[in-house]
Amino acid sequence: MTNRGPILAIDIGGTKLAAGVAEPGGRLINWAQVPTPHELDGEKICLALEALLVQVLKAAKVDGEAELSGIGCGCGGPMEWPSGRVSPLNIPGWRGFPLRDRLAERFGGSVGPAGAGGAAGAGFPVRVHNDAVCMAAGEHWRGAGRGSRNVLGMVVSTGVGGGLILENQLIDGRSGNAGHIGHVVVDPDDGPICVCGARGCLEAIARGPALTDWAQAEGWRPGQVGVTGKDLSGDAAQGHSVARAAMRRAGRALGIAIASATNLCDLEVVPIGGGLSQAGALIFDPLQEALDAHTGLEFARQVRVVPAALGQHAGLIGAAALIAVAHKYWTGDRPLAAAMEPSG
Numbered sequence: 001m002t003n004r005g006p007i008l009a010i011d012i013g014g015t016k017l018a019a020g021v022a023e024p025g026g027r028l029i030n031w032a033q034v035p036t037p038h039e040l041d042g043e044k045i046c047l048a049l050e051a052l053l054v055q056v057l058k059a060a061k062v063d064g065e066a067e068l069s070g071i072g073c074g075c076g077g078p079m080e081w082p083s084g085r086v087s088p089l090n091i092p093g094w095r096g097f098p099l100r101d102r103l104a105e106r107f108g109g110s111v112g113p114a115g116a117g118g119a120a121g122a123g124f125p126v127r128v129h130n131d132a133v134c135m136a137a138g139e140h141w142r143g144a145g146r147g148s149r150n151v152l153g154m155v156v157s158t159g160v161g162g163g164l165i166l167e168n169q170l171i172d173g174r175s176g177n178a179g180h181i182g183h184v185v186v187d188p189d190d191g192p193i194c195v196c197g198a199r200g201c202l203e204a205i206a207r208g209p210a211l212t213d214w215a216q217a218e219g220w221r222p223g224q225v226g227v228t229g230k231d232l233s234g235d236a237a238q239g240h241s242v243a244r245a246a247m248r249r250a251g252r253a254l255g256i257a258i259a260s261a262t263n264l265c266d267l268e269v270v271p272i273g274g275g276l277s278q279a280g281a282l283i284f285d286p287l288q289e290a291l292d293a294h295t296g297l298e299f300a301r302q303v304r305v306v307p308a309a310l311g312q313h314a315g316l317i318g319a320a321a322l323i324a325v326a327h328k329y330w331t332g333d334r335p336l337a338a339a340m341e342p343s344g
């Protein structure tokens, strides 16, 4: 039996904490956000999050958490999945922070397989997944990927993340990291070193700070501190040649990575969200050119790369999907198939 109560949806990033209450069909009843506290004390960050959650529940007139059908949460990685111990790169106060357990304790939910019995099996489900995975789930459920069975949802912003849906099922992989397209290699010889340590990952070329670093090294606003991807795309739109070249370089890297993913997974649609996707044709034209050049087979040429449709709400709606449409978007508490196989 599915509880058809509302869902508390959460989206945790390095710059803001967002939360909302969603109907089981995915419509947000209300939402709010606050800046992420620059605290090194993880408990204080957690208190700020709890205050935000109490506020949105109250505003949505959810009386008592017992009405909820669950809590879904997207959070910046890396994290241990499905346990929901998070260590977001941009939130240094949380290292191995037991986010899933804490949400369950505070709001009376449960972690672990539904119906498992005991304290862990009582109450509504609480589920935590990577924020880019939630965005992909949101776009597949209610956004640009709606109606398509095979979707790679991508976020291009200070990092490059993604989530993979094949045959209408979110693919998690062994550790919940499937769809991590940011570390697909696109330039192993001449690309920059990535935060992961490898050379030439997509993220090392196409993340916002990598674009501005490259452009500054090539003579765009040399030495200026605090420049953003938005400044760069603004100057590119005005015709600045280095800024345009930086956008072309990022678009090309995205097109190559998407071509590889499409050849591997037979994708139908790739919605792209995040700040850089708002640069429009400056990014999407070189992306499409590279995609065309690297998809030689007829099946792969059918893929469509489109801007994400849900904007800043994709993460919240995807977090709600972890609860509302768990049979598609949450495999975290299924019994491990490997445990049932004979060993040796």
Ligand SMILES: [Zn+2]
Binding pocket: 182, 183, 194, 195, 196, 197, 198, 201, 203, 204
């Ligand atoms: Zn990498």
